Amino acid sequence: MHELNEDIRDKEVRLIGAGGEQLGIMTSAQALRVADEQGLDLVKISPQARPPVCKLMNYGKFRFEQSKREKEAKKNQRVVEIKEIRMSPGIDVGDLNTKLKNARKFIADGNRVKVSVRFRGREMAHTEIGRDLLLRFAEQCADAASMERPPRLEGRMMSVFLAPKTGK
Numbered sequence: 001m002h003e004l005n006e007d008i009r010d011k012e013v014r015l016i017g018a019g020g021e022q023l024g025i026m027t028s029a030q031a032l033r034v035a036d037e038q039g040l041d042l043v044k045i046s047p048q049a050r051p052p053v054c055k056l057m058n059y060g061k062f063r064f065e066q067s068k069r070e071k072e073a074k075k076n077q078r079v080v081e082i083k084e085i086r087m088s089p090g091i092d093v094g095d096l097n098t099k100l101k102n103a104r105k106f107i108a109d110g111n112r113v114k115v116s117v118r119f120r121g122r123e124m125a126h127t128e129i130g131r132d133l134l135l136r137f138a139e140q141c142a143d144a145a146s147m148e149r150p151p152r153l154e155g156r157m158m159s160v161f162l163a164p165k166t167g168k
Helices: 028-038 059-076 093-108 121-140
Strands: 012-016 022-027 041-046 053-057 082-087 112-118 145-147 152-154 157-164
Touching (some): 022 028, 028 041, 028 053, 053 059, 093 121, 112 121, 121 157
Parallel strands (some): 082 112
Antiparallel strands (some): 012 022, 152 157
16 A cells, blocks of 8 residues: 555655656655645655655545546456366267357357266277267367367366457
């Protein structure tokens, strides 16, 4: 946080006026007197500088506008979620099309999609079926999404990440 008025204990400070003009280097007592004359607060804005830089401003108004800017920035930011779509290697065409439609909807909303295939029992002997399925899935979403990394087998799950293409 900023140091204000009497809290500034430095011997000398560089003073900047309310309009941004340089008022020179002076003792902190003189700077405080100038601030009182103008009815403003003396605020230390750069404590590391030699001598420290202080500015004349209405601190209450400054804090209010700063909180308003922070709220605006918070309102505009968006959290990207990772949606997961699970399939089995023996998925049929109709089910695959439904999963594709859902994946496209998630990508259109700006979310990343993790598409995974779960192998059970003897399906582990034919992981290439799952790899082909994931590659085909990514290919059919290629117009809206890009594959972040090739399909990777982790335990009994093989997954691929699809991210929305940037360029909108």
